[in-house]
Amino acid sequence: xxxxxxxxxxxxxxxxxxxxxxxxxxxxxxxxxxxxxxxxxxxxxxxxxxxxxxxxxxxxxxxxxxxxxxxxxxxxxxxxxxxxxxxxxxxxxxxxxxxxxxxxxxxxxxxxxxxxxxxxxxxxxxxxxxxxxxxxxxxxxxxxxxxxxxxxxxxxxxxxxxxxxxxxxxxxxxxxxxxxxxxxxxxxxxxxxxxxxxxxxxxxxxxxxxxxxxxxxxxxxxxxxxxxxxxxxxxxxxxxxxxxxxxxxxxxxxxxxxxxxxxxxxxxxxxxxxxxxxxxxxxxxxxxxxxxxxxxxxxxxxxxxxxxxxxxxxxxxxxxxxxxxxxxxxxxxxxxxxxxxxxxxxxxxxxxxxxxxxxxxxxxx
Amino acid sequence: xxxxxxxxxxxxxxxxxxxxxxxxxxxxxxxxxxxxxxxxxxxxxxxxxxxxxxxxxxxxxxxxxxxxxxxxxxxxxxxxxxxxxxxxxxxxxxxxxxxxxxxxxxxxxxxxxxxxxxxxxxxxxxxxxxxxxxxxxxxxxxxxxxxxxxxxxxxxxxxxxxxxxxxxxxxxxxxxxxxxxxxxxxxxxxxxxxxxxxxxxxxxxxxxxxxxxxxxxxxxxxxxxxxxxxxxxxxxxxxxxxxxxxxxxxxxxxxxxxxxxxxxxxxxxxxxxxxxxxxxxxxxxxxxxxxxxxxxxxxxxxxxxxxxxxxxxxxxxxxxxxxxxxxxxxxxxxxxxxxxxxxxxxxxxxxxxxxxxxxxxxxxxxxxxxxxxxxxxxxxxxxxxxxxxxxxxxxxxxxxxxxxxxxxxxxxxxxxxxxxxxxx
Numbered sequence: 001x002x003x004x005x006x007x008x009x010x011x012x013x014x015x016x017x018x019x020x021x022x023x024x025x026x027x028x029x030x031x032x033x034x035x036x037x038x039x040x041x042x043x044x045x046x047x048x049x050x051x052x053x054x055x056x057x058x059x060x061x062x063x064x065x066x067x068x069x070x071x072x073x074x075x076x077x078x079x080x081x082x083x084x085x086x087x088x089x090x091x092x093x094x095x096x097x098x099x100x101x102x103x104x105x106x107x108x109x110x111x112x113x114x115x116x117x118x119x120x121x122x123x124x125x126x127x128x129x130x131x132x133x134x135x136x137x138x139x140x141x142x143x144x145x146x147x148x149x150x151x152x153x154x155x156x157x158x159x160x161x162x163x164x165x166x167x168x169x170x171x172x173x174x175x176x177x178x179x180x181x182x183x184x185x186x187x188x189x190x191x192x193x194x195x196x197x198x199x200x201x202x203x204x205x206x207x208x209x210x211x212x213x214x215x216x217x218x219x220x221x222x223x224x225x226x227x228x229x230x231x232x233x234x235x236x237x238x239x240x241x242x243x244x245x246x247x248x249x250x251x252x253x254x255x256x257x258x259x260x261x262x263x264x265x266x267x268x269x270x271x272x273x274x275x276x277x278x279x280x281x282x283x284x285x286x287x288x289x290x291x292x293x294x295x296x297x298x299x300x301x302x303x304x305x306x307x308x309x310x311x312x313x314x315x316x317x318x319x320x321x322x323x324x325x326x327x328x329x330x331x332x333x334x335x336x337x338x339x340x341x342x343x344x345x346x347x348x349x350x351x352x353x354x355x356x357x358x359x360x361x362x363x364x365x
Numbered sequence: 366x367x368x369x370x371x372x373x374x375x376x377x378x379x380x381x382x383x384x385x386x387x388x389x390x391x392x393x394x395x396x397x398x399x400x401x402x403x404x405x406x407x408x409x410x411x412x413x414x415x416x417x418x419x420x421x422x423x424x425x426x427x428x429x430x431x432x433x434x435x436x437x438x439x440x441x442x443x444x445x446x447x448x449x450x451x452x453x454x455x456x457x458x459x460x461x462x463x464x465x466x467x468x469x470x471x472x473x474x475x476x477x478x479x480x481x482x483x484x485x486x487x488x489x490x491x492x493x494x495x496x497x498x499x500x501x502x503x504x505x506x507x508x509x510x511x512x513x514x515x516x517x518x519x520x521x522x523x524x525x526x527x528x529x530x531x532x533x534x535x536x537x538x539x540x541x542x543x544x545x546x547x548x549x550x551x552x553x554x555x556x557x558x559x560x561x562x563x564x565x566x567x568x569x570x571x572x573x574x575x576x577x578x579x580x581x582x583x584x585x586x587x588x589x590x591x592x593x594x595x596x597x598x599x600x601x602x603x604x605x606x607x608x609x610x611x612x613x614x615x616x617x618x619x620x621x622x623x624x625x626x627x628x629x630x631x632x633x634x635x636x637x638x639x640x641x642x643x644x645x646x647x648x649x650x651x652x653x654x655x656x657x658x659x660x661x662x663x664x665x666x667x668x669x670x671x672x673x674x675x676x677x678x679x680x681x682x683x684x685x686x687x688x689x690x691x692x693x694x695x696x697x698x699x700x701x702x703x704x705x706x707x708x709x710x711x712x713x714x715x716x717x718x719x720x721x722x723x724x725x726x727x728x729x730x731x732x733x734x735x736x737x738x739x740x741x742x743x744x745x746x747x748x749x750x751x752x753x754x755x756x757x758x759x760x761x762x763x764x765x766x767x768x769x770x771x772x773x774x775x776x777x778x779x780x781x782x783x784x785x786x787x788x789x
Contacts, residue, residue, distance in 0.1 A: 033473050037469055148584035149582070160487050161490060167494055180498060254462070255494050258461045258462065258491065260459075260460040260462055
């Protein structure tokens with residue numbers, strides 16, 4: 001009976017994911033190229049924030065360095081995809097021109113990104129299992145600060161200049177219908193869907209339950225037979241994979257990976273997005289991601305009318321102030337994040353808890 | 366209940382799909398031809414990306430202001446072919462990620478005719494493919510990276526600066542010409558800039574003959590380790606492929622070590638007023654004797670310098686006149702000349718053809734060399750030296766080819782028609 005339930009749950013989830021993805025793809029038709037570019041960027045940021053919000057919200061591990069995991073994904077993608085594209089072009093000239101010419105490097109690149117971000121995430125996760133609160137935050141923060149030096153020290157990453165990722169052209173069959181930006185928005189939505197859907201499943205399933213248990217009380221979790229270290233490390237790896245896919249999206253859209261794109265400011269913005277959206281909420285992560293992508297642009301538009309000198313002084317600074325204000329306002333007014341506004345009816349905590357306990361018992365049996 | 370909801374949902378879905386299909390047929394993002402983007406009867410809109418904030422701003426923010434001032438001067442005289450030039454400057458903070466955003470804004474939102482003088486190697490590299498895919502003329506990039514000279518791959522991209530290899534070769538040749546026993550070393554930025562300079566130096570002294578080659582990253586806070594190694598290696602002539610901030614840092618750090626070698630600096634990092642500002646009153650004497658190269662009339666004795674000073678006074682609120690002012694206004698002049706040559710009704714194709722035609726003269730110390738095979742315009746550079754706090758040209762100039770650097774006579778382009786390119 002239970003397995004049947006799970007199956008239908010799984011189908012429902014896939015259906016919902018598919019529907020949302022289709023809606024997002026349809027929405028790209030309503031947008032002009034620049035908006036599609038912004039949509040694609042938000043999608044990439046969404047994947048990373050979704051991973052982060054799951055990590056912080058469910059296991060209580062605060063990572064300030066998710067930008068580096070995105071960068072790892074981006075570098076992994078760019079290096080692998082470039083290599084495969086080069087090999088294809090060298091081996092068979094004709095194949096390289098067709099669909100295989102861009103699809104194979106793309107898929108290989110995604111694989112490379114998962115390996116790179118997963119490996120880095122595993123290393124961090126192993127440390128994370130032994131570190132608490134501020135120490136983990138400090139470690140991940142140090143990683144962000146070290147990124148520019150790492151990029152110039154590790155051969156093949158080309159320092160501050162970064163490396164380029166192969167351009168994914170619009171397939172011939174679609175070329176008459178859509179522009180490059182819309183096509184890239186499609187790819188971004190596709191990759192992001194692949195990153196976020198497993199997170200939804202995980203959160204709703206046993207793994208999510210274990211994470212909550214570890215977060216609430218490690219000793220109690222251990223008594224119940226849950227290994228906190230393993231759960232924490234696993235959560236970190238999963239979160240890293242999502243961030244890595246976010247990096248893939250940005251690499252596809254901009255055809256470039258450089259440490260400047262994944263600086264401290266951006267890394268903290270990911271945390272801001274997670275907090276503003278609501279920790280642990282994936283819908284909130286989407287809101288947060290759109291907010292951090294659009295707000296700088298809105299500020300830019302608003303300051304464009306100001307005198308040049310004042311405008312330049314505000315540029316880059318005003319948005320940081322605004323983000324600070326937004327975080328404070330949201331935390332004061334809606335401590336649960338903006339995702340709370342989305343919910344029409346709130347499930348009472350009590351029923352949720354009892355459901356969890358029931359499921360937990362089922363799972364561990 | 367369930368059926369109602371699912372009906373509502375499917376209706377919504379159908380509506381969305383219908384709407385989507387409708388927009389797909391009408392609006393969608395397929396490029397429309399016919400009109401030339403950014404060109405109207407009385408205006409040509411162009412854009413650029415520049416570091417107005419962030420670490421590189423101090424060294425370069427004044428360039429675009431100077432270019433804008435020159436365009437205002439041209440507009441005041443009736444523009445080019447009766448069209449005013451509107452110059453949109455966007456700040457990218459010298460961060461490639463920002464460059465990608467602002468250049469998309471320029472091309473898609475502001476619909477510019479061309480990108481002119483986008484500044485920086487790492488920054489501009491990140492939009493090279495994008496501009497190529499969209500067929501946007503990418504004129505006179507403010508960087509000497511060889512990347513811009515790939516006519517087969519990027520037919521619309523042209524560099525402005527003398528390329529770094531040319532500069533490195535001329536600086537090294539000058540070192541050998543003045544002191545045959547020179548021990549030549551290189552300090553370069555860890556990108557195309559530093560690599561290009563090194564390549565040029567090696568062209569002259571021989572591969573592997575550079576005593577030591579040190580690099581830095583723009584994210585670095587100091588270059589003490591690099592200079593220590595150079596002092597250790599017994600360098601007498603340091604060729605620098607550094608931006609202004611790091612030139613000042615290198616000279617200042619060496620002075621603190623009580624080490625005073627000869628400095629031979631690329632044009633991108635040797636602007637005396639800017640360096641003096643970085644070093645302050647105490648550090649400035651260390652700049653005495655600094656050798657640099659330039660390809661623009663950045664000399665108080667030049668008539669261009671005089672004209673640009675006047676424009677700077679009148680249209681740029683009398684901002685301090687630096688090498689950046691000469692650079693910015695020269696860019697403006699060169700674009701105006703290309704626009705004039707692109708014909709009465711310029712198109713993106715015609716302006717690229719005009720640059721490639723080789724008819725542009727420019728205002729440099731030698732005639733421009735653009736052609737269909739060469740997307741760099743300045744192949745000759747002239748040596749300048751700081752003496753008694755004034756940076757001015759000497760009589761030596763070098764033309765650089767694959768064979769190396771050869772001494773030539775400078776051949777300054779004359780000033781005609783009050784610095785407004787003639788339209789026929």
